Amino acid sequence: MGTVPKSSLCAALLLMASTAAHAEFDCSSSHGGFRVQTSDSWVGRDKLEHFGVSLPFGALGGWLMRDTDHPVIYGGLLGTVPGLMKETLDGTCRTDGFSYKDLFADALGAFSGAWIAHWALTYSSSIHGKTVGVRYDDTF
DSSP states (O other): OOHHHHHHHHHHHHHHHHHHHTTTOOOOSOBOSOOBOOSSOSSSHHHHHHHHHHHHHHHHHHHHTTTSSOHHHHHHHHHHHHHHHHHHHHHTBTTSOBOHHHHHHHHHHHHHHHHHHHHHEEEEEETTEEEEEEOOOOOO
């Protein structure tokens, strides 16, 4: 299996896992129009959940983008995609709405995960075997 299929497989798993990660999505009533939710708070358990769920997506995105010039930025953007998809679906639900505050918590979690993965994890493969470890890299 080459590099491109492995990356594609990881991206597909990332998108499939987003459904399970955002398990509280319930829009069984009906869809119609697009609504923006403005009554939610900037802080609270919900925002912490969005941050925590997006953290591993950002870490995976950072790992997938590790060979680019800006792995934290690209990985954070890639890790924000599941949260953006969930919020877009929320926007079409009559009982909920698109929350830019939730999306901000998703993005913050994804960029934190990408930074942690870029800063702390290393992976290399050679004829002697594979190595996974902890390291520091100052490339942003």
